[in-house]
Amino acid sequence: GNSVTQMEGPVTLSEEAFLTINCTYTATGYPSLFWYVQYPGEGLQLLLKATKADDKGSNKGFEATYRKETTSFHLEKGSVQVSDSAVYFCALTPGSSNTGKLIFGQGTTLQVKP
């Protein structure tokens, strides 16, 4: 079946530190991969996406590369800010899907301290 596994949180960093949140997936075919972010009290927002192997998604200083050989889509940012504190979700849509259904990881809470 299809599934997404993220590193457990919470992740606590100081401002300007380097961030990595690990995400691995299991899927049949060629899924599309996403990172969503949830700020306190809000719904989820798309942060970045990649739709095929070796694609790099990027937005707001965050990056993730679709690695088919390691079935991974790790999220990175070179220098985090306090405003990046949020819950981050890795997700996929199966390659065979035409309904947009997302399969989510469990979420990783990031807390950035000044």
Added chain:
Amino acid sequence: NAGVTQTPKFRILKIGQSMTLQCAQDMNHNYMYWYRQDPGMGLKLIYYSVGAGITDKGEVPNGYNVSRSTTEDFPLRLELAAPSQTSVYFCASCGTTGHNSPLHFGNGTRLTVT
């Protein structure tokens, strides 16, 4: 630009009561979804719809019902509330075929059943 609107924001129910969670989108999206978010568990799909008059079960449909009489609205009905339904509920919509299009989320409804 309202996007996806969910009401109410918060609700407390007694066991056995019923209620309807409302969801409306103004983007003319065909695809709509209901997810529930439990701590440490990510988001699980309850029901989804690919267009007016069409609904289908997701991963965790038991205890819920939906209808889709218009493109704009996708209400979620709880008939006999149980403590296991205590959760945060998110409605989302998507505009195109869905395979690699982002979902737009509402801000959620926090439901407590006691």
